[in-house]
Amino acid sequence: MPLPGWLQIVLSYGKKIGSWLLNPKNEKDNRSLKNIDCKQINILSKTNVNIIVINDRDSGNNYLCDINAIPKSVIDKITKHYELERDDRKNQIRIVNREFQNGLLDYEKYYDKKVASIDKIFMYLDPEYKSILKLSAYVESLLSKAQHNEAQKVKEDIGLQYGSNGRKLCNLYLQGYISSMVDSYLKDLTSIAKFKESSFKVYINNLIRQIIQYSEWIFFINNPYKVKEVSVKILEGMQKGILYIALHSAGYKNIKTTEKIAEEVSKQVAKCGYELKQDRPPITDSLCPTYNVFLIKQKNKQ
Amino acid sequence: MEMKELGKKYNLLGWEEILDKNINIILNNEQMELLVKKMGCAIDVEGFIIDPATKERKHSIDSAEINIKELGAIMPGSTVFIKKNIASFSQYLAEYYEKSQ
Numbered sequence: 001m002p003l004p005g006w007l008q009i010v011l012s013y014g015k016k017i018g019s020w021l022l023n024p025k026n027e028k029d030n031r032s033l034k035n036i037d038c039k040q041i042n043i044l045s046k047t048n049v050n051i052i053v054i055n056d057r058d059s060g061n062n063y064l065c066d067i068n069a070i071p072k073s074v075i076d077k078i079t080k081h082y083e084l085e086r087d088d089r090k091n092q093i094r095i096v097n098r099e100f101q102n103g104l105l106d107y108e109k110y111y112d113k114k115v116a117s118i119d120k121i122f123m124y125l126d127p128e129y130k131s132i133l134k135l136s137a138y139v140e141s142l143l144s145k146a147q148h149n150e151a152q153k154v155k156e157d158i159g160l161q162y163g164s165n166g167r168k169l170c171n172l173y174l175q176g177y178i179s180s181m182v183d184s185y186l187k188d189l190t191s192i193a194k195f196k197e198s199s200f201k202v203y204i205n206n207l208i209r210q211i212i213q214y215s216e217w218i219f220f221i222n223n224p225y226k227v228k229e230v231s232v233k234i235l236e237g238m239q240k241g242i243l244y245i246a247l248h249s250a251g252y253k254n255i256k257t258t259e260k261i262a263e264e265v266s267k268q269v270a271k272c273g274y275e276l277k278q279d280r281p282p283i284t285d286s287l288c289p290t291y292n293v294f295l296i297k298q299k300n301k302q
Numbered sequence: 303m304e305m306k307e308l309g310k311k312y313n314l315l316g317w318e319e320i321l322d323k324n325i326n327i328i329l330n331n332e333q334m335e336l337l338v339k340k341m342g343c344a345i346d347v348e349g350f351i352i353d354p355a356t357k358e359r360k361h362s363i364d365s366a367e368i369n370i371k372e373l374g375a376i377m378p379g380s381t382v383f384i385k386k387n388i389a390s391f392s393q394y395l396a397e398y399y400e401k402s403q
Contacts, residue, residue: 010312021315022308045330052333057324063315067333070340074317079341081321082381092378096326097334100374100386107388111395127396135392154388161364161389 003043004032010064011044011051019071021054021063033062041098053098110138117179124201129208132158132166136173143174168215169208175220175248177211217242221249221258231264238265238272238295245295255291262293273298335370345370351383363393 003011007029010022024030036044041053054063081093096104115122115137122130135158142151158166172178217237219230230247237245249258262278269276279292308314329337335345344354349369351360362368362383374386379398384390 017308019317021317021320023313023315025311025313041328042330045333049330049332053328054320055326055328056320057326063320067329067336071317074321075340077321078327082341082376082378084378085380090324091322092324093321094326094378095334095337095376096328097374097386098328098330100384101326101328103388104375104391107391108395111392127393131389131392131396134396135389157387157389160387161393166389 003040004029007033007044017051017064017066017069019065019069019074021065023061023063030061033064034060036062041101045098055101107138110134110141117173117182120182121204124197124204125208126205128162129169129205132162132169133173133178136170136178139170140174165212168212168218171220172211172215172218177218181207181211214242214244217245219245219247221247221254221261227257227260227264230261234261234265234295235268235272238268238274241297243297247293248290249292250290252289255289258291258293265295269295331371334373338370338373338376363390363397 010017024033036053044051044053050066050068051064052067054065055061056063078093111134115134118133118137122133125133135154139151139154139158142148142154155167155170158170162169169178219233221230234245234247247258247261249255262276266276274295275298277294277296279294280290327337338351339345342354343360344352346352346357346359349371350367351370351373352358353360359367360383362372362385364385368383368385372385373383374390375384376382377384377394377398379394382394382398384394
């Protein structure tokens with residue numbers, strides 16, 4: 001999208017802008033600068049590599065200035081601003097890459113909202129788990145709006161930042177494990193958390209570590225899982241007496257794979273003292289069928 | 303057009319009017335590098351951000367060295383380098399703003 005005419009005029013001023021910050025007086029032009037999108041900022045920076053955008057996050061106003069003309073005293077003030085330890089988001093100067101600007105704004109708006117599934121435990125979580133679960137909830141919200149590409153990108157970012165444990169926890173959240181844990185298992189415990197906050201903090205974070213740990217026995221069937229490979233792993237788990245083994249699949253191809261695995265392991269289920277349960281939830285809004293298999297160790301059996 | 307003419311069509315603000323507000327300074331990759339250098343850091347031959355005095359590489363919030371091409375944002379707290387990765391920014395929010403949650 002080309003830059004509007006009035007902005008072309010600003011760019012032609014070049015060095016005459018000096019150390020000023022510019023904002024159009026005309027309401028229409030002001031709105032146009034307020035709504036300047038990333039593509040336009042891209043064109044702007046290619047047209048004149050010195051002109052940058054300063055965004056006032058509270059008013060939403062944007063200002064233009066010449067990066068090479070920023071006074072040294074201003075750079076010193078910005079540098080000093082960054083040297084201070086801070087724990088609040090008031091009066092905060094941020095330096096943001098334009099490629100990252102929109103994603104950052106969208107996510108921060110989401111981060112500040114309460115998420116019902118984790119609200120009861122959020123304040124007790126270690127920062128890493130706070131971050132992963134909030135990101136997971138964000139993925140879920142993107143999926144609910146059919147923004148599959150954006151959701152996949154966030155999942156990849158979770159993997160890059162937190163590794164396989166982060167990916168596992170995200171998948172467990174998306175499958176509803178965390179919300180069920182909060183709603184049922186932790187329902188009564190959170191009421192005593194206020195009186196024993198530090199103990200509860202230790203407890204809840206250890207619990208999440210265990211869930212991730214045992215997630216070795218929770219399979220999210222996806223390419224390139226092979227029937228034989230997974231069946232052998234499950235049989236190994238049953239022989240070890242693992243209390244809970246689960247398979248989750250979405251999409252016709254993955255469901256077929258899971259059905260074959262379930263057929264393979266079902267031959268050993270009774271012998272190893274397990275119960276096999278199957279679950280085919282109704283087709284979701286994303287038009288993707290799902291199929292889940294649960295192997296539960298029976299008490300007082302083998 | 304002279305600055306007088308410019309002043310008729312545009313509000314001209316000084317930096318002191320905006321430095322105490324919540325602002326984003328939005329830059330492209332080259333401009334990020336320019337401002338990082340103006341703020342006292344340097345870039346080594348492989349593109350990693352370094353302390354010019356000690357030559358030690360700076361780290362992002364995930365404790366890994368950070369290349370200028372990977373730089374998504376710089377946040378105060380102090381001087382936290384965020385990669386172009388939403389999870390990196392999320393970790394920053396979770397780590398630095400616990401009290402606001």
